Structure formats: C-alpha cells, structure tokens
Amino acid sequence: MTGAAGGIGSATVRTLAAQGYRVVGYDVLDAPAADGGVHVVGDVTDRAELKGAVDLAVERWGRLDAVVAAAAVIAGGQPLWETPDEQLDELWDVDARGVWNTAAAAVPAMLAGPDPSRGRFVAIASAAAHQGLFGLAGYNAAKHAVVGIVKGLAADLVGTGVTACAVSPGSTRTPMLDATAAIYGLPDPETFASHQLLRRLLGPDEVAATIAFCCSREGAVLNGSVVHADGGFS
Structure with a gap:
C-alpha cells in the first residue's frame, strides 16, 4: 500500500487491516503499522525500494494478494504554459511513474504466487483524471496517465487471474484537499462540496x-475499469 501515511492511504490501511489483511504500508513519511502489518519508509520513484517492500510481504506471509498504489502529490496554481518544469516533473514522477513503478515491482510477485486469481492491483486516480481543472494541468495529465496505466496493465494481465482497476475519488476530506484549497486561494475546502451531487465532502x-472492495475476490468484476467514488463530482 503506497501513500500509506495519510489521507485516503492511511484510511485504506486501517480498512484492509480490519478485514484481515496483513498490510505493508509504504510512504516517504513514517507512520504506525496496521495491526499485524508493517510500515516501510520509501519513495515510489525508486523501484528498487518498492521491490524491497514487495519482497518483505512475500517473505513474511508467503504471497501478495493485493496492491494499492495511492501515493500522490498535488501542485499547480498557474496555466499550463506557466507551469515550471520541476513542478511537472514531480507530479509525473510521483503520481504517474509511481503507479507504474509500483505495478512493475508488485505484479510479478502476484503472478508467481500460489493463487494468482486472488491478485488485485488498484491505483488511485482522481476526479481530475476525467475533468479539466483550471490551474492544475500537470496534475490532470498525471492522473489521466494513471487511468491509462491501469487499462494497459489490465490488458497485459488477460488470462493470468490477476486484475487491475482504478478508483477516482472526488473531493475528500484530506490534507491534499486542504492543499488544493490553498492553491485556489480558498479559506475552506468545504467550498468544494458544491461540486458534488452529494453536496458534502467525502470521508x-x-x-x-x-478500494477494499476492489481488493476483494469479488472485485475481479472491476478488471480494467475505473470506479468513480466521487459523490457525483462535476
């Protein structure tokens, strides 16, 4: 589980652990390990470090059933033509290449496991993967790429039993949403609730x-799909 130290990532660690998973959390920040699990400090831009976390899971528990790629950053506040190269590089390296690296490190372990039909790869995209959000062209591009990575991976996995899908959250009460509000100069992220049919932020x-359903055996039906867990974002 990458991006395990905060927001949706840490909530997913707790949820999976409560369902009986032994979770290897992975993040550039330290965090408490889930019950029965372990937390690894590492960077999704480093495939060798990711491979080490995968190896740890297999050594401890004999198999890897599900992988959630949730690590991401957000940056922006200017139009595409004024976006600094270093900002685009970071968005691309973490949000898109980080998903690619996670899949490249983890999928072979699922394929080599005792029951590949249990294997689930789940990437966290965003409502920004399906919308054009002003001042966030770089983030839009990276999250659109996440969807493309997952769809290509699902095609590559045909006949193996391992599946791949993406989840696109809407505006969710997390530190990243606070950062998004700051980019737009908004005093309160609650403003984003008006862009969702639920008329509230998601928890x-x-x-x-x-995400946990996507990791389950029943989640196989979502192979190659994008689940819009966005409260009716528009």
Whole structure:
C-alpha cells in the first residue's frame, strides 16, 4: 500500500487491516503499522525500494494478494504554459511513474504466487483524471496517465487471474484537499462540496471502503475499469 501515511492511504490501511489483511504500508513519511502489518519508509520513484517492500510481504506471509498504489502529490496554481518544469516533473514522477513503478515491482510477485486469481492491483486516480481543472494541468495529465496505466496493465494481465482497476475519488476530506484549497486561494475546502451531487465532502473511510472492495475476490468484476467514488463530482 503506497501513500500509506495519510489521507485516503492511511484510511485504506486501517480498512484492509480490519478485514484481515496483513498490510505493508509504504510512504516517504513514517507512520504506525496496521495491526499485524508493517510500515516501510520509501519513495515510489525508486523501484528498487518498492521491490524491497514487495519482497518483505512475500517473505513474511508467503504471497501478495493485493496492491494499492495511492501515493500522490498535488501542485499547480498557474496555466499550463506557466507551469515550471520541476513542478511537472514531480507530479509525473510521483503520481504517474509511481503507479507504474509500483505495478512493475508488485505484479510479478502476484503472478508467481500460489493463487494468482486472488491478485488485485488498484491505483488511485482522481476526479481530475476525467475533468479539466483550471490551474492544475500537470496534475490532470498525471492522473489521466494513471487511468491509462491501469487499462494497459489490465490488458497485459488477460488470462493470468490477476486484475487491475482504478478508483477516482472526488473531493475528500484530506490534507491534499486542504492543499488544493490553498492553491485556489480558498479559506475552506468545504467550498468544494458544491461540486458534488452529494453536496458534502467525502470521508477517507468511505473511499477506503470502495478500494477494499476492489481488493476483494469479488472485485475481479472491476478488471480494467475505473470506479468513480466521487459523490457525483462535476
């Protein structure tokens, strides 16, 4: 589980642990390990570090059933033509290449496991993967790429039993939403609630419950799909 130290990531760690999973959390920040699990400090831009976390899971528990790629950053506040190269590089390296690296490190372990039909790869995209949000062209591009990575991966996995899907949350009460509000100069992220048909922000645990279903045996039906857990974002 990458991006495990906060927001939707930490909520997903708790949810999976409560369902009996032994979770290897992975993040650039330290965090408490889930019950029965372990937390690894590492960077999704480093495939060798990711491979080490995968190896740890297999060594401890003999198999890898589900992988959730949730690590992400957000940046923006200017139009595309004024976006600094270093900002685009970070968004691309963490939000898109980080998902790619996670899949490249983890999928072979699921394929080599005792029952590949249990294998689930779940990437966290965003409502920004389906919308054009002003001042966030770089973030839009990276999250659109996440959807493309998952769809290509699902095609590559045909006949193996391992599946891949994405979850696109809407505005969720997390530190990243606070950062988004700051980018737009908004005093309160509650403003974003008006862009969702639910007319409220989502809770991280609500999104985590959707992610957990994607990780389940029953979640196989979502192979190659994008689940819009966005409260009717528009």
